[in-house]
Amino acid sequence: MVVIAVSAGTAILDLLPPWIIRYTVDRIVLRDAEVTLLAIAAALMGLAVLHGAADFARLYLTARLGQRVVHRIRTKLFAHLSRLSFTFYDAASTGDLVTRATADVDTLSQFFGRSAVIIVTNLLFIIGILVVLLSWHPPLALVYLAMLPFIAAGMFVYARRVRPAMGRVRKQLSALTGRLETTLSGILVVKVFGRERFEAARFESTNRAYRDASVQTIRITALWMPIADVIMGLGTALVLLGGGYGVIQGDVTIGTLIAFTLYIGMLLRPIRQTGMMLSATMQALAAAERVFEIFDTTPEVRDRPDAVRLADPKGSIEFAGVSFAYDGKTQAVGDISFRVEAGETVALVGPSGAGKSTLVHLLARFYEPQSGRILIDGTDTRGVTIESLRAAIGIAMQNVFIFDATIGENIAYGNPSASSADVESVARMAQLHDFVSELPMHYDTPVGERGVELSGGQRQRLALARVLLRDPAVLLLDEPTSSQDTATERAMDAALEAARAGRTTIVIAHRLWTVHHADRIVVLDSGRVAELGVSTATESAHDSLMRAGGLYRSLYDLQFRSESHDVALGRSKEGGQ
Missing domain, CATH: 3.40.50.300 (P-loop containing nucleotide triphosphate hydrolases)
Structure with a gap:
């Protein structure tokens, strides 16, 4: 409500300068000795200052609103994604989900933080101008109002064409992100098989599809401005024709005609801008459909009441x-x-x-x-x-995932309150401590994204330590010693034998x-x-x-x-x- 109030105030301030100019011109024409040009100039300067302050408040408040909305949506989206079942992820593309949680949510932020408020401000401004024009000279105002149905029809056609085009852009952006994510994740395989050119060609094809979808949207959007200009230009010509005739006949003052012309010129920007914001609205709707498609997905595995x-x-x-x-x-x-x-x-x-x-x-x-x-x-x-x-239940699988954090943080991931002594104890049990003790930063050593700084065997031992720290009643092990050398494997077998004591253990062998x-x-x-x-x-x-x-x-x-x-x-x- 505060944002709308500030936007309304900005629109009212925008309406005042032509009104003052009309008053000034008519007083000069009448040779009114009481006209104080200095006072009028001061009033215009004061309006400029007020308008600047109101504009700052509007821009700041709308941007803050957009960021609050996007923060709330993204937080809820992440929480919802974390609750969804594996059946959802089996069918989903990582790149597509990343695009929905980032680019699509950012599009909603731009809509709530800019487009929506601009549309509201412009509508208030347009309504204000029309009210003023009708109060000054209804016949002349109706001449211009006759153009509005054509503007509305143009907007309707534009909206119908641009919305599916925006949907295609969002879809192609997801495909592009997915292609990039897949290639970078499998870059080792790409290089081993010398498939850099093949992957570059596939990326170029996906990138071209995204470019073509974007160009099609730009083409549709670009048509709107000249159409709006032609319709508005026709309206301006009719007003000047009718207003000039009215001045000759004495029905319209020169100040009124000038103010009419100024207001009509001022209408061009919000009408064109509203059309552009309509494009942003269609883009936001396409993004919202993709985001709320995730919210509409219910977890197949969830707690019973x-x-x-x-x-x-x-x-x-x-x-x-x-x-x-x-x-x-x-x-x-x-x-x-x-x-x-x-x-x-x-x-x-x-x-x-x-x-x-x-x-x-x-x-x-x-x-x-x-x-x-x-x-x-x-x-x-x-x-x-x-x-x-x-x-x-504690699970240690062959394909382990290591977070971009320290060794200690990775071990304590499932039990953040564990003491450093507990972390060291399970690391010893998993035959990891000797390796860690040789590192300069010991358990504070960063392991890089996906544990890139560790060998395959070290990642498995870290994952095993992470499981053991939870002290689960049931251990599920996918042959956790498969990537170890013979000496370490024997030591780990002994450690696992001790870890299995008093626990139910299911081993995939x-x-x-x-x-x-x-x-x-x-x-x-x-x-x-x-x-x-x-x-x-x-x-x-x-x-x-x-x-x-x-x-x-x-x-x-x-x-x-x-x-x-x-x-x-x-x-x-x-x-x-």
């Missing part, structure tokens, strides 16, 4: 007839059933694509099963709050010799449980599956022969040297 906190979790887990398909059609896992007692270690093994990672994602409620139930401590995971469920210690081994094939090995007092789960001679035995023998061949080949090369 009656969800309870998972208090003091012990870690028993049960999959009961669980089926799931990522796209709702192609089944990833089907009718999965097995139980894990608290404190047990379970290995998930099977060929690539068998559904091992899917089960881990379902347990953490990154996705919801289409059928069946997953129980933790006898409670359906859908009946507990997501926050408390994930607080009870790619190298089968690492699962000999498992209490249970679930063998998956094509999304179903093919075999299940359970340790007894006399026989390990591994031995029972080897004795059964099924899929597990086949996978183990195949892997053993492959590794034996690699070792023999390495020795042969060493002998040849």
Whole structure:
């Protein structure tokens, strides 16, 4: 309301100079001795100062309004994005989401902070001029008003054409951002395969599409100004013709004709500008559609109204007839059933694509099963709050993500209140401390974007330390020692053995010799449980599956022969040297 009031005040101040000029001219023509030109000049100067102050207030307040609006929208958008399920991100483009959260929201900021207020100010100014003209000489004012339907028709046609064009521009900008993000993220692969020219050509093609969409919008926008100028010029000519005739007849004073002409000239700017702001409005509408499309997306995984906190979790887990398909059609896992007692270690093994990672994602409620139930401590995971469920689960995957922060901040990410002693303790457990202690800044060492300053093995050890610091009841591990050298791997195996004590641990195993210690081994094939090995007092789960001679035995023998061949080949090369 303050912004509108200031804008209205600015519009009123804009109306006064022609009024004063009309008064001055008519007094001079009448040779009025009481006219004080100095006072009139002083009044005009005073108006200029007031107008400048009002303009400053309007510009500042509108800019602040725009920034407040965009801050609120962007904050809520980020919070909403963080709540959306993985199914949303599976189908979304990172570049598109970044564009919506930055460029599209900035477009809304420009609309609320500039365009909307300019439109309101211009409309108030136009209405004020028309009221003044009608009060001075209605017939002459009506001559000019006859042009307004043509202006309105032009604006309507312009709006209909420019809105879809603006939508295409926003879409192409998202594609351009996505192409850039993808290429930069995969720059190592691009360089390894010498595909710089290919990627440059693809970027140029996307960039050209964005350019063409922008040029089309500019072409539509550029048509508006000459159309408005022609219509306004015709109106001005008619007013001068009618006003001049009125002066000759004595119906119109010279001051009135001059003021009429000044007001008509002043109308040209807001009418042209309103048309341009209409373009900005269409651009803002296109951006708003894209932003609110995200707000309209509801998380598929969310807390039920009656969800309870998972208090003091012990870690028993049960999959009961669980089926799931990522796209709702192609089944990833089907009718999965097995139980894990608290404190047990379970290995998930099977060929690539068998559904091992899917089960881990379902347990953490990154996705919801289409059928069946997953129980933790006898409670359906859908009946507990997501926050408390994930607080009870620690996940260390092969493809780890490291933030652009220090080593200590990355380790403490899931437990910011942890002491430096706690951070060092889990780093020792993950066999990371010796490396960190050799660095000049120790745990305050920045690791760069995505942990670029660390090796693959160091990133995995950091991720493992980050998980262990949370002290979860359930550990989900995707073979976290796969990127380690032999000596470090053995040390980490011992550390993991200690970490598993008292915790339920589910390990996605790619190298089968690492699962000999498992209490249970679930063998998956094509999304179903093919075999299940359970340790007894006399026989390990591994031995029972080897004795059964099924899929597990086949996978183990195949892997053993492959590794034996690699070792023999390495020795042969060493002998040849």
